Amino acid sequence: MTSPQPLVVVGDVLLDHDIAGVAGRLTPDGPAPVVDVTTDLCHPGGAGLAAVLAARSGREVVLVTALGEDAASQSVRDGLRGRVRLVELPLDGTLPVKTRVLAGGRPLVRIDRGGGEVGPATGAVREALAGARAVLVADYGRGTAEAVRPMLAEAAHRVPLVWDPHPRGGAPVPGARLVTPNAAEAAALSPDEGDSLGAHARRGAELAERWAAASVAVTLGDRGVLLARARSTAPMLVPAPYRAAGDPCGAGDCFAALAAAALADGALPEEAVQQAVAGAAAFVAAGGAGDPALWEGPAAGADPRADDDVFALAEAVRARGGTVVATGGCFDLLHAGHVGLLDSARRIGDCLIVCVNSDDSLRRLKGPGRPLTPLEDRMRVLAALGSVDAVVAFEEDTPAVLLHSLRPDVWVKGGDYSAEDLPEASVLRAWGGQAVVLPYLDGRSTSRLARRAAHAATVGSGESG
Structure with a gap:
């Protein structure tokens, strides 16, 4: 049952630009593939994607993020309109744009441009967090989480808080219910030789203790998710239900969004992780963030049905x-x-x-x-x-x-x-x-x-x- 209180997502929005096509030949002036474009799709990424995925069930979602006056920021506003409620922080500069060129479903090159400085939080941010049923922090290390950090620390003592970290960002606030690094992020934050389950378990437990978090879920791609707690030697492994053949871009945002939604509905971390693993696999199998149906479907607030x-x-x-x-x-x-x-x-x-x-x-x-x-x-x-x-x-x-x-x-x-x-x-x-x-x-x-x-x-x- 959807909670009457909103799920609040705090974090950095990007504009994702995917140019996809077929590469069957090389350029005559160098060994570079020529991509015949079949689709050209722009959509909100980062915290924007996480907010849209959380809102697909029909729950109210409030997105706290920094946007500017540039064209990319306006494109994100257009993509989020009717799906989530925006609470904006000022952005001095331009919104980051991440452009991927894909051929046969595989990325050939990625081009990043843009960026700016996030301004101070407003009273509207404090009001949104005060009324939250749960909070998801999608931290891409670009300043939004840090600008709101004191308010997030207070919220962690009242409601479930999920923190999706980034090596460029700050540490999660103490008291987070669940922190969701992927394997590479966990390794960067807590070096430990090897890629074994034992190494991931040690990283997860060490990070949970360092961050004073109730639990840490290390996402391992096709292997599933390892849920660890501080000073625990027996983590829970939730395997992926099947090997999803699709674009994994955005899978981490999907996992964090679904886990936060489950916690908002009263689930335990173990239950939330199981639901999120299954949902993330289905997300990848359906085409990931590049699935046009994700952006063509019913918007939040438009009385969406599960059937859709x-x-x-x-x-x-x-x-x-x-x-x-x-x-x-x-x-x-x-x-x-x-x-x-x-x-x-x-x-x-x-x-x-x-x-x-x-x-x-x-x-x-x-x-x-x-x-x-x-x-x-x-x-x-x-x-x-x-x-x-x-x-x-x-x-x-x-x-x-x-x-x-x-x-x-x-x-x-x-x-x-x-x-x-x-x-x-x-x-x-x-x-x-x-x-x-x-x-x-x-x-x-x-x-x-x-x-x-x-x-x-x-x-x-x-x-x-």
Whole structure:
């Protein structure tokens, strides 16, 4: 449930400029590739990207950052309009612009220009932080966090504060709930030979003690995230749910934003990290910060629906030639059979979308007394699984109407019947999709679990009487 208090993001905004294309030849005057441009995209980066990602769930997000009067600053304002609420600090100079030239999805060169001096914090900044439910500091070492530092130190004693550090920036304020350096940043801040999990664990624990932070999450790319605490010798490793093939630019901002959002909703750091790891993997798989759907989707404050993100994800995966896999069911009591099916389904393609019967749809299908678990809880549990990229509900007796809009490449069901017997098979054929059946763990079913629980309750009641 979205908190009525906003999530406040404090940090340095950049303008990200991505020029992407195909390089199939070299220039005649030197061994340099010629890039035939296919896309040219500008969008807010740094703290601006983190704020947009935090706002995608529909929560109110306030972004405290420094902007000037230059063209890049105005471009950022335009990109953030309707998505987050801006509280500006003055910027004497120009906003940093980071330009990447990519060929075949791989960066060839990066060009950085611009920069300026951040002015003093205003009363509007203090007011925004005073009303925050949680705070995320996206520190790129360009002055915003330092300008607001005394206010951030006070906020850390009241609400969860996540600090995404940078070697060029200052140390996190004491009392941060979670600090999120990547492996290279942690190594620069706390030198320790080697790239082993043990070395990362020692760095994380040492940094947590140095910064007086409740926990430090060292992000390790495809290996996942190592969550460490001061003087702890047993860190928690949260592996990535799958190897996401996509542009990793912005993955750290996504991880920090999702962790802060989870803490704002009352999650423990361990829960927040698990949710953020799964969300960051889906972000990379969908194309990362360069995914056009991220900037074309519904803006904050425009009554966005979770469904919109589902369709945007499917479209983004299709746009880059990936395979969209979908499955459906009631999932009234999630059990080992469901988990095995979902794990297998995710390995078929590049994203897995789960279509769930609404409470009324499930009741019509299963009869009185159902559902045992309300729709909101069923969707939340499914979304927490590492194999699941998105969850969407449907009100009809079958998902046929939803599938016509979603248009997955593969529809998966578990059971002992043939794919041609599935009612969805004819629906999928309309756009060249394929229905498949995967093996199901024998003896696992929601109905059987419910009967067993009811029998146990009856026996227990008889014995106690």
